[in-house]
Amino acid sequence: MEPWVSYITLGVADLAKASYFYEECLGLPRLKSPPAVTFFTLGQTRLALWSRTSLAADAELAAEGSGFPGFALAHNVRTAAEVDALLQRVASYGAKVTKPAQATDWGGYASYFTDLDGFLWEIVYNPKFPHAAP
Numbered sequence: 001m002e003p004w005v006s007y008i009t010l011g012v013a014d015l016a017k018a019s020y021f022y023e024e025c026l027g028l029p030r031l032k033s034p035p036a037v038t039f040f041t042l043g044q045t046r047l048a049l050w051s052r053t054s055l056a057a058d059a060e061l062a063a064e065g066s067g068f069p070g071f072a073l074a075h076n077v078r079t080a081a082e083v084d085a086l087l088q089r090v091a092s093y094g095a096k097v098t099k100p101a102q103a104t105d106w107g108g109y110a111s112y113f114t115d116l117d118g119f120l121w122e123i124v125y126n127p128k129f130p131h132a133a134p
Contacts, residue, residue, distance in 0.1 A: 025092075037049065
């Protein structure tokens with residue numbers, strides 16, 4: 001397997017609401033998409049939003065299930081202030097902040113939220129991340 005992820009596909013309950021959240025709240029660039037799925041660009045990776053039941057059926061799995069999925073998506077920002085601003089923004093669009101922003105033991109600043117479908121996101125300022133402000 002080559003070392004990259006081509007697509008991240010999230011199974012969502014309401015495609016229109018989820019698409020609006022990712023496009024309008026998070027500001028992800030939306031790509032031309034067929035009616036049943038919404039594609040966004042994440043640099044070299046694509047994010048796909050598809051109905052949870054359709055994704056489960058395609059994988060031949062049951063769509064039911066809840067709780068912690070065992071993974072988180074992470075987004076690094078350039079400053080601690082950007083962490084706070086993004087958390088306020090996602091909360092205003094209906095996301096749930098699960099861990100308030102706070103200093104980390106490794107010198108960063110981080111928080112977690114779940115999107116409208118419960119997918120866990122970490123928002124983090126890491127002063128050693130390549131795009132961090134000087």
